[in-house]
Amino acid sequence: MTLDAPHGVRPEHALHARDDDVSRSVDLVCPCPIWNRHHEGAVRQRDGARAMHRRTNGEAPREVDLFRRQWCAREKRRQHGVRERRQRVHAIECIIAIHMDLVLASASPRRAELLKSAGFQFAVLSAAIDETARPAESPEDYVRRLAREKAQTTATKAPGATILAADTTVVVDDEILGKPIDPRDARRMLRLLQGRRHRVYTGVALWRLGAVRDAVEATAVDFSPMTAEEIEWYVASGEPFGKAGAYAIQGLASRFVSRIEGSYSNVVGLPIALVHRLLSHE
Numbered sequence: 001m002t003l004d005a006p007h008g009v010r011p012e013h014a015l016h017a018r019d020d021d022v023s024r025s026v027d028l029v030c031p032c033p034i035w036n037r038h039h040e041g042a043v044r045q046r047d048g049a050r051a052m053h054r055r056t057n058g059e060a061p062r063e064v065d066l067f068r069r070q071w072c073a074r075e076k077r078r079q080h081g082v083r084e085r086r087q088r089v090h091a092i093e094c095i096i097a098i099h100m101d102l103v104l105a106s107a108s109p110r111r112a113e114l115l116k117s118a119g120f121q122f123a124v125l126s127a128a129i130d131e132t133a134r135p136a137e138s139p140e141d142y143v144r145r146l147a148r149e150k151a152q153t154t155a156t157k158a159p160g161a162t163i164l165a166a167d168t169t170v171v172v173d174d175e176i177l178g179k180p181i182d183p184r185d186a187r188r189m190l191r192l193l194q195g196r197r198h199r200v201y202t203g204v205a206l207w208r209l210g211a212v213r214d215a216v217e218a219t220a221v222d223f224s225p226m227t228a229e230e231i232e233w234y235v236a237s238g239e240p241f242g243k244a245g246a247y248a249i250q251g252l253a254s255r256f257v258s259r260i261e262g263s264y265s266n267v268v269g270l271p272i273a274l275v276h277r278l279l280s281h282e
Contacts, residue, residue, distance in 0.1 A: 102279075105154035105165035110250070111270040115164075118272045127153045127165060131178065139171045140216045143203030148214055151207035162279075163207035168269045170245025172198040177245045186235045189246040194226035194256070198245070200267045206278045213278060217271035219262030221249070226256055 104115060107126035115122060127150040133142050150165035170177040172192050180186035192198075198221055205214040226234075234253065240246035247253035249260075249267045263271045 101162055103154060103158050103161045103163050105150045105163050108269055110248075110268050111166060114265050114268060114270045114272055115275070118276070120275075122164070123158070123161075125154050125157055127151075129153055131167070133176050133178075139169060139176055139199070139201045140203070140218075142176060143167045143169055143201045144205070144214050144216055145203070147203035147205035148212055151205040151212060155207050160209070163205075164275065164279075165205045165207070166202055166270050168200065168202040168244050168266075170198055170200055172196070179242055179244055180240055180246045183235050186240040186246040187231055190226060190231045190234065190240070193223045193245065193247070194231070195223060197222045200245070202266050202269065202271055202274075204271065204274055204278060213281075215274055215278060217263055217266045217274050219260055219264075219266045221257060221267060222259040224256050224258045230256070 102120060102122040104112060104122050104124050105127040106112070106124070112122075112124055129146065129149045131146055134145075137145075146167035147165045150167065151163045154163050154165065155161075170189075170193075175192070177189050177192070180189055200219045200221055202217050203214060204217070205212055234240065234247075234256075237252055239248050239251050239253065247256070249257055249264070260267060263273060265272045266274075
């Protein structure tokens with residue numbers, strides 16, 4: 001028998017039941033993105049007593065169990081497809097990088113935008129490394145080491161290309177401020193920065209055919225005093241997260257920056273003038 005779709009339900013969304021000698025089951029034609037009690041109630045109301053009787057022990061009908069199992073199977077296939085697509089995208093990025101002369105070893109959209117605005121053509125490959133500072137390591141040595149490690153890691157994915165890597169950190173009272181791990185950490189960093197001067201260091205490394213050249217740029221930044229309410233407002237905006245020192249000078253935090261001495265693009269994350277000099281002497 002065939003259950004007709006009720007008024008307002010598209011035919012392809014309907015449930016089709018069939019009888020055979022072995023068992024009664026329901027072929028579910030249309031995939032359902034989410035299964036919840038609302039869907040079960042809608043199915044019972046739509047099909048009525050003809051197909052959706054509850055079992056005597058109170059468990060969901062056989063048709064509902066089948067619906068759930070088929071939905072779970074579809075969800076597993078979808079997740080597997082997502083993983084495969086990500087792997088294919090990464091493989092394509094590597095192929096593009098091999099055929100590009102310049103590769104930016106960073107997933108930062110800010111660095112990519114700076115490089116693009118300066119007229120450079122490049123491919124992007126992210127580089128995941130351990131960014132933990134070593135004991136007694138100076139800020140200059142810290143960002144220089146990370147930039148070199150990023151360049152070396154990325155060079156294995158795009159042999160023959162010129163690899164540009166960078167790492168930026170904020171320093172106040174000789175403390176290296178990386179990216180905040182939570183809102184409490186972001187508040188702590190902003191309290192350290194407000195109403196005083198700090199320095200931003202970016203290490204830049206250029207890898208070409210096994211040879212690496214690097215340099216470090218430093219910029220002084222003055223922050224205006226910030227009230228507790230302003231700190232809370234800025235943390236709640238979400239902008240501090242993923243940023244060294246818990247702020248983005250090109251964003252909402254620009255209202256708190258009263259003065260800088262040095263390269264503005266360095267504070268954003270990539271000193272373009274320094275990059276140009278390194279590439280010009282390649």
